[in-house]
Amino acid sequence: xxSKQYSLKVLEVEVEDEQETIAFFEKxxxxxxxxxxxxxxxxxxxxxxLLKSKKLSYIVDTNLPKAKxxxxxxxxEHEKLRNSLVVIDKIIRSGQEIVIDGDLLxxxxxxxxxxxxxxxxxxxxxxxxxxxxxNGEFMMLVASPKANIIFNGVEVDNSYLxxxxxxxxxxxxxxxxxxxxxKEINWA
Amino acid sequence: xxxxxxxxxxxxxxGKTTAAANIGLGIAMNGKKCVVVDFDIGQRNLDMILGLENxxxxxxxxxxxxxxxxxxxxxxxxxxxxxxxxxxSQTKDKTVLNSKKVKELVDSLKEExxxxxxxxxxxxxSGYEHTIEFADAAVVVxxxxxxxxxxADRAIGILDSKSQKVKDGGEVEKYLIINRIEPNMVKRGxxxxxxxxxxxxxxxxxxxxxxxxxxxxxxxQGKPIILDKSSKAGQAYFRIASRISxxxxxxxxxxxxxxxxxKKLTGIFK
Numbered sequence: 189x190x191s192k193q194y195s196l197k198v199l200e201v202e203v204e205d206e207q208e209t210i211a212f213f214e215k216x217x218x219x220x221x222x223x224x225x226x227x228x229x230x231x232x233x234x235x236x237x238l239l240k241s242k243k244l245s246y247i248v249d250t251n252l253p254k255a256k257x258x259x260x261x262x263x264x265e266h267e268k269l270r271n272s273l274v275v276i277d278k279i280i281r282s283g284q285e286i287v288i289d290g291d292l293l294x295x296x297x298x299x300x301x302x303x304x305x306x307x308x309x310x311x312x313x314x315x316x317x318x319x320x321x322x323n324g325e326f327m328m329l330v331a332s333p334k335a336n337i338i339f340n341g342v343e344v345d346n347s348y349l350x351x352x353x354x355x356x357x358x359x360x361x362x363x364x365x366x367x368x369x370x371k372e373i374n375w376a
Numbered sequence: 377x378x379x380x381x382x383x384x385x386x387x388x389x390x391g392k393t394t395a396a397a398n399i400g401l402g403i404a405m406n407g408k409k410c411v412v413v414d415f416d417i418g419q420r421n422l423d424m425i426l427g428l429e430n431x432x433x434x435x436x437x438x439x440x441x442x443x444x445x446x447x448x449x450x451x452x453x454x455x456x457x458x459x460x461x462x463x464x465s466q467t468k469d470k471t472v473l474n475s476k477k478v479k480e481l482v483d484s485l486k487e488e489x490x491x492x493x494x495x496x497x498x499x500x501x502s503g504y505e506h507t508i509e510f511a512d513a514a515v516v517v518x519x520x521x522x523x524x525x526x527x528a529d530r531a532i533g534i535l536d537s538k539s540q541k542v543k544d545g546g547e548v549e550k551y552l553i554i555n556r557i558e559p560n561m562v563k564r565g566x567x568x569x570x571x572x573x574x575x576x577x578x579x580x581x582x583x584x585x586x587x588x589x590x591x592x593x594x595x596x597q598g599k600p601i602i603l604d605k606s607s608k609a610g611q612a613y614f615r616i617a618s619r620i621s622x623x624x625x626x627x628x629x630x631x632x633x634x635x636x637x638x639k640k641l642t643g644i645f646k
Contacts, residue, residue, distance in 0.1 A: 279578045281533035282526045299576055300526045317576075 196224055198252060203229040210238055217242040226252055272308060280304065280318065291324065300334065313353075327356040328368060339363065378486040381493050381620070382511035384535070386527030388498030390519045391555040391585075394595060395613070396495035397425045398602040399515065402617020404459035405602070408490040411450065413481075414464035415507040416497040417472065423463050426453060427598020437465040440477040446484055455603060460489070470503035482510045491620070500534050508535050513549040515582060515620075519556045520568040525576055532577065551582035553616060558587045562631045570631065583616035585609050586630040608633075 199220055203209045213220075213235075225239065225246040239246050272290035280286060280294070282301030291308035298304060302318035309324035316335040320327070323340055330353055337344040340358050344365075348354075351367035358364075383396040393416075400412035413436065414422040423429045434449035439462070446462075453459035462485075465472070485492045496507035508514060514535055518528045532550060539548050554570055561567040574581055588609035594601040601610040602617070608630070615625045 281536075282529040284533050297576065297578070299529045300522070301530060 197222065198226050199223045200226045200252075201228070203227060203231055203235065206230065206232045206235060210235055213238055213242065213244070217244060220244055226250060282318070298335070325357065329354055329356065378489045378492050380482055380486060380510060380512045381491065382496055382508045382514045382535075383493060383517060384496045384504065384508065384514050384528075384531050385498065385517045385524070386500060386529075386531035387519075387524045390517050390524050391591075392498070392517045393421045393425055393495055394591060394601070395515065395517045395553055395555065395585075396493050397422060398600045398610075398613035399617050399620060400461075400491075400493045401426075401453065401456060401459050401600050402602050402614050403491050403493075403621050404453070404456040405614070406618055406621035406623065407458070408621050409458045409460075409488075410491040410493065411460040411462060411485055411489045412493045412495060413462040413485070414495050415503060416495060417464050417503060418466065418469040419497065420464035420466050422461065422495055424598060425595045425600065426461055428453065428461055428463075429598065432463040435463045435465040436481070437468050437472050440472075440481055446481075446488075455600070470497070470501065470506075473503065473506045475506065475509060478506045479510055500531055504531070505534070505538055508539050508548070510540055511548060512541065513551065515551050515553060516577070516579065517553045517555050518573065518577075520554055520558075520562070520570075520573060522568070525568070525573060529577060532579065550579040552577060552579050553582050553585060555585045556587045557584055557630055559631050559633050581627070582619060583612055583627070584630045585612040585616075586633065 201209065221244065225244055227246055227248045231248050236246070273293060274288050274290060275293045275295070276286065277295040279296045280298045280302040282299050285303040285305065286292075287305045289307045292304070292306045292310050294304070294310070294312045295314070297314045298312065298316040298318040298320070300317040303321070304310070304318070305321045307323050309326050310320065310322040311328040313330065315330055316332040319336040319338070321338045327339060329335070329337070329349055331349045331351060332346055335346050337346055339356055342358070342363060344356060344363055348365045351370050352372055353367070353369040355366045355368050356363060383392055383399070385392045396412055400410050403410040412422060414420050415436070417437065423432050428451050431451050434444045436449070438444045439446050439449045449462055451461045451463065453461060482492065494507045494511060497503040516528050516532060518524045535548055535550070536542060541548050552574065554573060558567055562569050570581065570584060586608045588601065588607055590604060590607045591601050591609050594604060601607055602613045604610045612628070612630065615628065618625045
């Protein structure tokens with residue numbers, strides 16, 4: 189007996205609408221030439237015919253071990269997160285406006301007269317003296333008595349930002365501020 | 377090839393023109409050939425501060441429009457033979473400037489002088505943009521007060537996006553002068569201290585100049601304060617000009633110098 193072990197990529201398809209699935213494979217079949225397509229749901233002859241004509245390998249209604257699948261999902265999510273995070277390490281000066289569609293990690297100051305607009309979450313590790321508009325789920329800010337902070341359309345009273353790093357969240361239309369780091373960390 | 381330095385501030389009235397005049401003269405006193413160009417078209421002041429008011433015949437606009445030769449328009453200072461001045465036009469306005477003309481002028485001055493100091497107009501309009509366009513470095517003048525700092529911050533932001541050097545992928549060097557420091561007020565915490573200012577603007581410190589009443593009189597008389605060796609501001613400007621000329625001069629902490637009652641008393645008993 190000769191045997192060989194190898195991993196291959198599986199595309200799992202739950203067919204709901206025949207036409208939609210056919211259209212998808214008509215368009216994308218090249219991408220799955222080296223995949224094994226695992227079909228479930230309303231598998232029809234027309235669909236199988238198409239897969240055959242495109243020389244794609246497939247199996248129908250087979251239970252495959254799940255471990256691999258979850259791993260792929262995790263990776264995809266991770267990549268999505270990373271792609272939407274913007275990291276800036278530049279001083280934002282008066283008159284400059286930074287508009288980010290996604291999350292922002294800002295490692296420098298926001299000076300008086302500068303504006304930051306973020307559709308996602310926002311972390312700023314140094315003092316803010318300008319304006320911040322954040323529509324994400326949370327913000328992390330250092331104590332910034334001069335800042336103008338608008339979080340999901342609500343003005344944040346910055347007198348509550350007392351600590352070295354504060355987490356600001358919106359829960360049930362209420363702004364919740366929790367200290368993350370109370371004081372300057374002394375590494376020595 | 378000379379070095380082109382723009383003197384900028386954003387806000388008006390912080391001592392930009394005074395700084396340009398004194399730095400220019402100070403550089404000449406350090407043995408380098410230097411010219412100061414007034415870029416504040418329509419509101420020229422530098423001629424008065426240098427005491428060269430009645431010597432202005434031709435101005436920068438006439439040079440740019442090639443009506444006169446640059447040598448005809450350059451005015452040699454009374455105080456130093458390596459120090460020259462090019463006046464702004466008082467009758468025109470900023471709209472006469474364009475990039476091509478400015479570049480030609482700056483290039484021809486660079487060939488002639490070791491240092492070309494451009495005195496920028498206040499604000500961030502086209503006159504300012506043309507001043508910084510072909511500068512190698514900028515000297516930012518601020519007063520220790522929040523409005524001056526914010527305007528300077530804005531001016532630096534524009535410098536970092538609109539100068540030719542930045543467009544070519546380089547970076548314009550930026551140096552800070554903190555002008556009109558009142559040591560007693562800083563001590564009492566009523567005035568921003570230099571550490572905070574440097575933190576906000578994030579550029580290198582070139583020097584600190586203390587508040588000095590003698591500056592006003594010096595300007596009115598057309599004798600830059602740097603010529604007055606006993607004045608604190610004059611000494612500060614000389615140190616700054618020496619640093620620009622390439623000498624390593626230690627920073628003097630003008631903030632801790634005070635004319636407190638004890639100092640005055642010890643003066644009496646000397």
